[in-house]
Amino acid sequence: MSVHAPFETASSPLLENKAAPADAGTALAELAQAFSAFKETNDARLAQLDARLGTDVVTEEKLARIDAALDGARQRLDRLALDGRRPPMATGPVPRDAAATEHKAAFDLYVRAGESGGLKRLEEKALSAGSGPDGGYLVPATVEREVLVRLARLSPIRALASVRTISGGQYKRAVSVSEAVSGWVAETAPRPQTASPTLSELSFPAMELYAMPAATQTLLDDAVVDIDAWLADEVETAFAEQEGTAFVTGNGISRPRGLLAYDTVANASLVPGKLGTIATGAAGAFPAANAADVLFDLVYALRAGYRQNAAFVMNRKVQSTIRKMKDADGNYLWQPPTAADRGATLLGFPVAEAEAMPDASAGSLSIAFGDFKRGYLVVDRTGLRVLRDPYSAKPYVLFYTTKRVGGGVQDFDAIKLLSFA
Incomplete structure (x- = not known):
């Protein structure tokens, strides 16, 4: 089965507005699957452009659905990571002055x-x-x-x-x-006054x-x-x-x-x-x-x-556009998180939405x-x-x-x- 099969139709479970996964591992796996499907569909779109055939409407609609699913998966992962990092409020008989x-x-x-x-x-x-x-x-x-x-x-x-x-x-x-003016001098050479910043x-x-x-x-x-x-x-x-x-x-x-x-x-x-x-x-x-x-x-x-x-x-919209870009070697510039507590990267740098x-x-x-x-x-x-x-x-x-x-x-x-x- 193709890796992007779950995204074939708008009724696919991964494209629905569903509740957050039970744990960050599930959300991360869902995000990785969505990005894999996104790359495959976008590659097909680029191949159509290279063949001078124009992009197929079905391919464009499919890519838009997968892009939306990718955003949803990333947002659920961000929420789970946020909840995991949030410290609990101090309750009960804890020591206080x-x-x-x-x-x-x-x-x-x-x-x-x-x-x-x-x-x-x-x-x-x-x-x-x-x-x-x-x-x-x-x-x-x-x-x-x-x-x-x-x-x-x-x-x-x-x-x-x-x-x-x-x-x-x-x-x-x-x-x-x-910038303050500075320079090199010999051990016994005079030190002329420099300009102040x-x-x-x-x-x-x-x-x-x-x-x-x-x-x-x-x-x-x-x-x-x-x-x-x-x-x-x-x-x-x-x-x-x-x-x-x-x-x-x-x-x-x-x-x-x-x-x-x-x-x-x-x-x-x-x-x-x-x-x-x-x-x-x-x-x-x-x-x-x-x-x-x-x-x-x-x-x-x-x-x-x-x-x-x-x-x-x-x-989010600008990030969606950049997701489709590749470098000279054919690698996607945008990459999904590699762990539940990490964010997406662009050219190796973190991306804040x-x-x-x-x-x-x-x-x-x-x-x-x-x-x-x-x-x-x-x-x-x-x-x-x-x-x-x-x-x-x-x-x-x-x-x-x-x-x-x-x-x-x-x-x-x-x-x-x-x-x-």
Whole structure:
């Protein structure tokens, strides 16, 4: 039987929107099978093109179905890997210091019954502000850490970038916009004074991000429900989606500044403070001949010191197009994960899927490549706040949850963009 037989019809089990496999091994095997079928069908499509017969409609439809199944298998594998890496919330009689235990008990009482006296006393004791502009109280440190860990798994740019925690409203750092002058000298030769580097200041303000999960009073009255875990579950996806968009396209006004919001310039004419771009040579598309060459150009536009820890960032549609590409030896450039805890690779580099990245269109910056750990900085202000609102949506209780986060490019040499122009 052909390896891609399960994908022959739209009613195939592997093409249905089914539940996740029972374990990561099953998901990995399913992904490998889907990619094998994808390669075989795409090879048939390329053979039709080489024979100047044009592609068969049935072949194109089959390839699209397999591509969708491949995406589904990869997403299920990513979810299983995420669940396996997620640390459990601290429950039961685990060792805690007295202050942490008191804070957790006071917060639990506030969430369940609206009693805020305990939290007020704790924040007065700690000499911290009891409320921000919109009110609210700090959640226990264990909940804040759990939310940040989950965001690092779900938000693609946060997972790649440097993350710094601050206690103020913004983070500033000095960067050099010109290299310091140096040179070689003999042992007894004079040391002439060298020119000093030119410094510039980068500022990363922490903006306010909010979510407003709702709960019934019945759920809150249930002593078995872990309030800490419930709150983390409710806000993680909302925060991750907003962050994921802001870190890519945010304009820096009331939100972080995304990597695509900065000025760009052709990489051959790179200047400080702008991101370098490589053009595909075709508006809104890869070039018709040797399409993969522009990906190699993008990789080698980055200096060797940055390439060691570099990764690609693109959305699902652009990744789907690249899956069909081969190198000069006939090997597919995109490769599926080799293990359940690994991601897909392109030219040997990891691929991060960020749906906020634009589709390929005329002049779009649809692919980013670089060392995001050195290139992009995420700033978290300490403190996750919750304001209980039992009145606005009766009979539900709303929990206005806020965190302060900022972000921006900190090293413009570390990230390159592919321009479809």
